[in-house]
Amino acid sequence: xxxxxxxxxxxxxxxxxxxxxLIALGYSMVYGVLLLINFAHGDIFMxxxxxxxxxxxxxxxxxxxxxxxxxxGGLVIFLxxxxxxxxxxxxxxTIERVAYRPLRRKGVSRLYVVITALMVGLLLENGxxxxxxxxxxxxxxxxxxxxxxxxxxxxTNIKIIVIIVTLLVFVFLQTVxxxxxxxMAMRAISYDRMAVPLxxxxxxxxxxxxxxxxxxxxxxxxxxxxVSYPVLEPYMGALVGWKAFISAVVGGIGDIRGAIVGGLxxxxxxxxxxxxxxxxxxxxxxxGVLLLIxxxxxxxxxGIARRTKV
Amino acid sequence: xxxxxxxxxxxxMLGICLCSNGWAADVIxxxxxxxxxxxxxxxxxxxxxxxxxxxDQINRAGGLKVGNKSYQLNFIYEDNExxxxxxxxxxxxLITQNQVLGFIGPQASKQAIPAGEVADTNQTVMVTGWSTNxxxxxxxxxxxxxxxxxxxxxxxxAKFATEVLKAKKAAVLxxxxxxxxxxxxxxxxxxxxxxxxKGSVVAFETFTTKDRDFSAQLTKIVASKAxxxxxxxxxxxxxxxxxxxxxxxxxxxxxxxxSWGSAELMNLCGNDCKGLFFSTHYAAAGAKGxxxxxxxxxxxxxxxxxxxxxxxxxxATRLLLQAIQNTKGLTGDLxxxxxxxRDQMAKIREFDxxxxxMSFDGKTGDPIKCAVIVxxxxxxxxxxxKSVCP
Numbered sequence: 057x058x059x060x061x062x063x064x065x066x067x068x069x070x071x072x073x074x075x076x077x078l079i080a081l082g083y084s085m086v087y088g089v090l091l092l093i094n095f096a097h098g099d100i101f102m103x104x105x106x107x108x109x110x111x112x113x114x115x116x117x118x119x120x121x122x123x124x125x126x127x128x129g130g131l132v133i134f135l136x137x138x139x140x141x142x143x144x145x146x147x148x149x150t151i152e153r154v155a156y157r158p159l160r161r162k163g164v165s166r167l168y169v170v171i172t173a174l175m176v177g178l179l180l181e182n183g184x185x186x187x188x189x190x191x192x193x194x195x196x197x198x199x200x201x202x203x204x205x206x207x208x209x210x211x212t213n214i215k216i217i218v219i220i221v222t223l224l225v226f227v228f229l230q231t232v233x234x235x236x237x238x239x240m241a242m243r244a245i246s247y248d249r250m251a252v253p254l255x256x257x258x259x260x261x262x263x264x265x266x267x268x269x270x271x272x273x274x275x276x277x278x279x280x281x282x283v284s285y286p287v288l289e290p291y292m293g294a295l296v297g298w299k300a301f302i303s304a305v306v307g308g309i310g311d312i313r314g315a316i317v318g319g320l321x322x323x324x325x326x327x328x329x330x331x332x333x334x335x336x337x338x339x340x341x342x343x344g345v346l347l348l349i350x351x352x353x354x355x356x357x358x359g360i361a362r363r364t365k366v
Numbered sequence: 367x368x369x370x371x372x373x374x375x376x377x378x379m380l381g382i383c384l385c386s387n388g389w390a391a392d393v394i395x396x397x398x399x400x401x402x403x404x405x406x407x408x409x410x411x412x413x414x415x416x417x418x419x420x421x422d423q424i425n426r427a428g429g430l431k432v433g434n435k436s437y438q439l440n441f442i443y444e445d446n447e448x449x450x451x452x453x454x455x456x457x458x459x460l461i462t463q464n465q466v467l468g469f470i471g472p473q474a475s476k477q478a479i480p481a482g483e484v485a486d487t488n489q490t491v492m493v494t495g496w497s498t499n500x501x502x503x504x505x506x507x508x509x510x511x512x513x514x515x516x517x518x519x520x521x522x523x524a525k526f527a528t529e530v531l532k533a534k535k536a537a538v539l540x541x542x543x544x545x546x547x548x549x550x551x552x553x554x555x556x557x558x559x560x561x562x563x564k565g566s567v568v569a570f571e572t573f574t575t576k577d578r579d580f581s582a583q584l585t586k587i588v589a590s591k592a593x594x595x596x597x598x599x600x601x602x603x604x605x606x607x608x609x610x611x612x613x614x615x616x617x618x619x620x621x622x623x624x625s626w627g628s629a630e631l632m633n634l635c636g637n638d639c640k641g642l643f644f645s646t647h648y649a650a651a652g653a654k655g656x657x658x659x660x661x662x663x664x665x666x667x668x669x670x671x672x673x674x675x676x677x678x679x680x681x682a683t684r685l686l687l688q689a690i691q692n693t694k695g696l697t698g699d700l701x702x703x704x705x706x707x708r709d710q711m712a713k714i715r716e717f718d719x720x721x722x723x724m725s726f727d728g729k730t731g732d733p734i735k736c737a738v739i740v741x742x743x744x745x746x747x748x749x750x751x752k753s754v755c756p
Contacts, residue, residue, distance in 0.1 A: 061589050064614075068581035190407030192602050194634045203613065210588075210615030285578045285606055287634055289405075295576055330582035335572045336542055 098297010
């Protein structure tokens with residue numbers, strides 16, 4: 057492998073790992089507060105991509121519907137992100153309200169909630185299939201593609217944006233969780249669910265907040281994913297979601313840093329295995345590596361057995 | 367109370383069974399085992415649309431005349447979800463439960479190969495429109511097809527890459543988990559290396575179905591200094607591959623195969639695919655005679671230009687109907703009729719389809735026919751470039 061190929065693959069891996077990281081964040085946040093593995097999260101990511109698709113095509117006037125004023129490119133991007141995040145957060149909160157909260161109220165075992173989460177995921181996938189049909193959708197060129205070449209290394213502005221946004225999201229969430237009162241409440245809930253309401257902390261509001269944060273980050277990931285890989289399909293979230301979940305576990309589920317590191321580790325191993333070996337070895341080797349990490353650190357890289365989560 | 371409901375239901379079901387048996391007398395049932403959902407739903411849609419058009423046309427004209435009796439056609443569509451195991455299950459359902467005389471599809475080789483196995487063991491004629499992998503019909507006397515084969519398509523593309531695109535070194539990117547891309551990639555490699563010597567395929571890269579990121583493979587391909595990139599993938603993957611190749615700084619041509627030719631390709635690919643070439647079964651632009659009539663009718667009914675899958679489904683269905691007519695009369699005994707249809711299928715030597723003339727040698731279910739190389743124009747249309755005959 058030449059040096060330029062190596063650098064090229066580092067950029068590829070950073071971008072690919074960023075998607076795992078962004079989705080893993082949502083798994084980690086919800087787990088950190090509720091100790092619930094929200095298996096529907098991969099499909100919330102898919103919903104985010106579809107919502108982004110409809111909003112951006114609407115704003116770009118692709119439905120033959122002209123807005124009374126011309127929106128500039130930057131404003132369209134901003135509005136698409138903002139509205140998609142809000143709507144997807146709404147979907148996440150609705151799922152929590154309809155599917156998880158009633159079960160929590162009844163105090164059933166966490167296992168049933170996890171099964172419910174799996175069902176919700178399938179519901180979203182097949183609901184999309186039934187509602188919008190099986191045909192693929194082409195995500196519009198929301199962010200105009202610019203190609204940069206440095207020597208033999210080629211990258212687009214989109215790749216750079218993906219990597220930077222992931223970093224920003226990480227810093228933002230880390231600040232929220234560690235520096236704000238809301239974050240303190242989140243951490244407290246995972247620490248002791250019984251005592252926290254006695255201290256006057258509105259548990260349900262905090263949980264809703266967690267879902268808002270996690271789902272809106274899934275929307276960001278969904279739009280960026282759709283911009284990078286512009287063919288949308290109802291099952292796009294399933295496989296990526298599973299892999300992101302695994303990377304959250306490897307990083308130490310419940311920890312924001314863990315989600316980022318786990319996602320990047322998976323991205324790097326996948327890209328570099330595909331570069332060096334035939335691609336059939338990719339999942340074999342990358343999951344072998346993850347298994348090894350988990351054997352050495354069963355709680356994940358940043359995970360500490362059931363203590364300070366989130 | 368519960369027992370009464372059950373009783374009523376059973377009576378109702380009995381009634382339905384009797385009714386459907388009553389209709390069966392003057393109806394010919396043909397199955398369609400097609401990709402209505404899954405990775406390539408446009409393929410299933412195109413097949414169904416073409417079949418519906420043919421059915422309406424024949425039924426409106428009084429039905430299909432077999433011997434001295436006219437039959438109404440009843441087409442049954444089963445979704446195989448573009449999965450190998452579902453295709454086998456759909457084939458079995460059509461054969462045993464729906465009791466069809468024969469069935470059309472599946473269209474992609476990944477599904478057609480296992481479904482062909484089911485058709486062959488259950489002694490029912492299967493005609494696939496679009497599956498070009500040789501394994502689909504190999505040693506299966508009950509399986510036929512309406513398209514050319516990959517051992518023919520591979521060399522056609524290798525020759526085209528050499529002569530027109532002036533390629534001396536080629537790169538290939540294909541899905542190793544799917545029969546059609548894997549088979550065709552290997553046939554292309556063999557043919558290309560025959561022309562340019564061993565090692566002229568400088569990158570032979572793989573991925574697995576559902577992959578979305580090809581950056582690692584494309585980095586290798588760009589670094590290999592190949593003159594063309596050949597990628598025999600389906601329309602949902604081609605846009606991603608071509609766009610990512612361009613993002614990696616690939617400026618040379620990308621060459622495709624007949625799986626590219628879906629009406630949906632340009633909706634998904636946009637500007638990135640313009641100016642590229644691929645091989646296919648027919649070109650809609652500049653068609654004449656029956657082909658033009660088919661295109662016009664299809665366009666009028668469904669508002670878009672029919673792709674090669676629609677045209678091949680039309681031909682495959684007509685082949686099967688021709689064989690049914692040639693039996694000179696159905697007995698009503700399913701087993702006997704299926705056997706008679708298979709014998710008549712094997713006797714067809716020449717068939718004038720809308721995708722061109724086909725000739726069969728009677729030994730295999732594979733036609734000998736021409737391939738077409740198509741160029742994607744700046745308007746996003748598939749333009750006829752040249753025709754290559756065996």
